[in-house]
Amino acid sequence: MVAAGSRHSACVTEEGSLWTWGHAGHDKLGTAASFNMHTSRLRPDRLVPALFGRSRARMVACGDDFTMLLTVDGRVWNCGQGLHGELGHDDYVSRNHLTMIDPARFGGGLITMIAAGSEHSMAQVAGGGPLYTWGLNLLGQLGHSVDEECVKIPVALPGATFGGVDIASFDGGSEHCMVVTVTGLVYATGWNMCGQLGIGHKRPSETFQLVGEANSFQTEGVRLVSCGSNYSLFITNDDNLWGCGFGFYCVNSLGESNTPAEHVYPTRIPTYPCNLKFKVVVAGNVHSAAITSDGQLYTWGVRVSWTRIGIEHEGGVPTIRNYTGDVSVPQHIHPVAFANSRVGRWHVMTQKRATAFMMNSHIRLASDSALRDMDHEMLRMIIDNACFEPRVDTGSALRRLIGF
Numbered sequence: 001m002v003a004a005g006s007r008h009s010a011c012v013t014e015e016g017s018l019w020t021w022g023h024a025g026h027d028k029l030g031t032a033a034s035f036n037m038h039t040s041r042l043r044p045d046r047l048v049p050a051l052f053g054r055s056r057a058r059m060v061a062c063g064d065d066f067t068m069l070l071t072v073d074g075r076v077w078n079c080g081q082g083l084h085g086e087l088g089h090d091d092y093v094s095r096n097h098l099t100m101i102d103p104a105r106f107g108g109g110l111i112t113m114i115a116a117g118s119e120h121s122m123a124q125v126a127g128g129g130p131l132y133t134w135g136l137n138l139l140g141q142l143g144h145s146v147d148e149e150c151v152k153i154p155v156a157l158p159g160a161t162f163g164g165v166d167i168a169s170f171d172g173g174s175e176h177c178m179v180v181t182v183t184g185l186v187y188a189t190g191w192n193m194c195g196q197l198g199i200g201h202k203r204p205s206e207t208f209q210l211v212g213e214a215n216s217f218q219t220e221g222v223r224l225v226s227c228g229s230n231y232s233l234f235i236t237n238d239d240n241l242w243g244c245g246f247g248f249y250c251v252n253s254l255g256e257s258n259t260p261a262e263h264v265y266p267t268r269i270p271t272y273p274c275n276l277k278f279k280v281v282v283a284g285n286v287h288s289a290a291i292t293s294d295g296q297l298y299t300w301g302v303r304v305s306w307t308r309i310g311i312e313h314e315g316g317v318p319t320i321r322n323y324t325g326d327v328s329v330p331q332h333i334h335p336v337a338f339a340n341s342r343v344g345r346w347h348v349m350t351q352k353r354a355t356a357f358m359m360n361s362h363i364r365l366a367s368d369s370a371l372r373d374m375d376h377e378m379l380r381m382i383i384d385n386a387c388f389e390p391r392v393d394t395g396s397a398l399r400r401l402i403g404f
Contacts (some may be wrong), residue, residue, distance in 0.1 A: 001402065004284075005062030006118070013045070016056025018069055018098075019044040019131065027096035028080030032194045049104060052077045052098045059398055063116040063172075069098060072393075074110025076101045076123055085152030086135035092152060105154045106132060112395030115187040117141060117172025117227070128166040130156040131179065139175045141190035158314055161208050162187055169397045172179060172229025173283070179208060180400075184221015184237060186211035194230035195264035202264060211379030213264045217242060224400055226308030228283030234266060239277035241269040241330075271298075271330055279403035280344055290330065291403065295342030298330035 002011040006028060008022030020029040021044040022242035031045050036044040051054055055071040057119065066075035066080030078087050085092055088101045103109075116122070120135030121143060132363060133142040144157055147278070165181040176190030188197035189206040194200050199334060200212040222237040231245025240329040244263045277300070287301025303326060360369045390399055 003060045003061060003062045003065070003116075005116075006064040006285075008062060008067070010060045010062055010067055012057040012060050012069075016049050016058075016072070018047040018057045018060060020067060021045065025095055026081035028062075028065050029068050030067055030096070030098045032078035032097040046350045049100065053100060058394075059063070059174050061114050061116040063121070064118045067098075067114070068114050068116050068121060070111055070123075074112065074126060075103060076106075076111050076114060078121075080175050081119075083149040084136040086116075086119050086121050087122060088152065088154050090153050092150070101154065107156070108213045113169070113397035113401070115170055115172045116176075117273075118174045120153075120172055120177070122170055122172055122177060124170070125327060126395065129165055130159065131161075131170065132156050133177065136224055140204055141175050141177050142170070143177055143189035143206075143208045145207065150210065152396050157208070167397070169224055169400045171227045173232065174229040174285075176225055176227055176232075177208075178211070178232055180222050180225050184217075184223070184301045186222050186225060186234065188232070195225070195262045195268040196230050196245035198232060198244035198264065198266045202262070211244075216266050218268070224281065226281050226283040226288075229285045232282060233269075233281045233283045233288060233290075235278050235281050235290075239279065241271065241276075241278050241281060242266045242289060243269055269330075271288060276330070280401070289312065291344035295344055296335070297333040297338075297343040299333060300327045300330045302326055 005028065008020065010018060010020045013273060014020055020031070021041045023232070024039045024041055029041060029045060030047055041363050043291055043369045052069060052071055053073065055073040055075065057069055058072050059070040060067065063086060066078055069077040071077065079095045079098050082089065082092055083105060086094060089099065099194055106123065106125055109129050112126045114121070114123045120133065120137070123132045133144065134151045135142070136149070136155045136214070137146065137151050138149045142151055144155055144160070146155060150251065151264045162179060165183050168180045168182045170177065170179040173196065176188060178186055178188045186243045187206050188199060188211050189208045190197065192199070192204045195210065197205060199205065199209045201211070217234070217236050220238045222234050223237050224235040226233045228245070234242040236242060242245060244266045246262050266304070277293040278290045279293050282288065287299065289297065289299045305322070326335050359365050390402065390404065
């Protein structure tokens with residue numbers, strides 16, 4: 001999987017390594033190298049499992065200036081800025097290398113999913129265990145009644161927070177959080193100036209509130225949520241796309257083509273000319289992306305390019321932002337951009353398996369094989385739809401996140 005923060009990126013590879021690249025300020029790349037605030041890594045650096053307890057990397061999440069890593073053994077590691085307690089180590093100290101959060105902070109439980117907001121963090125304990133939040137709490141984004149602007153250790157939310165129902169998935173935005181339950185309900189907390197919580201008004205909330213009304217999402221439950229800056233996006237169980245939040249900054253992100261507006265309740269995003277079926281959605285700062293059930297990528301939002309103006313100043317070369325227009329409805333990115341591969345959870349069949357399959361269906365090599373006389377179109381469909389399966393021990397929350 002891959003993740004992106006404000007100015008840095010990270011990915012987890014199949015063999016369990018973590019790779020990071022981008023802006024290196026606040027030591028959020030975890031390489032333990034000495035960087036100043038204006039240094040960037042233009043190529044990915046590999047962090048091997050030996051650097052995080054010799055357990056393979058399972059999931060990565062990026063905040064604005066920190067990186068979180070979940071390993072297969074259920075432990076949480078992080079690095080980068082700790083100014084607001086977002087690292088959860090009971091201090092406000094930044095780390096230039098991956099450091100494990102003491103498992104006792106989570107009651108000794110194993111973690112199955114993590115998420116990062118701009119300056120706050122989330123983690124869920126396995127087996128229907130509690131959700132923990134920590135970091136900046138100035139606007140109530142942690143969802144508990146701790147009267148502190150910064151919470152420097154993970155704090156568990158009470159079991160009754162979500163009606164006593166188990167959590168299915170969750171996400172953190174700039175200054176808000178959202179949680180999806182296994183029954184398809186959504187709860188939100190934090191800053192709400194633009195209606196990004198979807199709770200019917202624009203007042204902030206310091207505790208989790210039920211999103212929408214009784215008939216929200218047209219009685220279809222929610223499967224996945226993604227939190228942006230001033231907006232939120234949802235995918236329902238019938239694979240439709242919904243959103244709430246603000247207009248120009250996010251109406252384009254909400255996929256609308258009309259006058260910018262604030263949506264204080266979840267609103268269905270039309271996908272013309274056909275009704276697309278979505279499996280994964282990601283909300284960025286002012287742009288969004290979604291993947292359909294057949295592995296196609298769609299993007300929309302504010303289209304901005306960054307151009308160096310070429311004037312040297314102390315501290316680096318300044319940049320300017322060139323506004324180049326908006327994409328107000330989801331636009332298809334042609335597969336040729338990805339060498340005609342499917343996007344998302346779809347992977348190319350391994351060479352060995354592909355060879356064995358084709359040998360078993362070859363008219364001469366497989367004279368006694370049941371596959372020999374299979375319709376050619378059926379063969380092509382099987383190969384084209386070869387699907388990557390997550391490991392057996394992958395939690396349900398992470399499965400939802402990658403589209404299963």
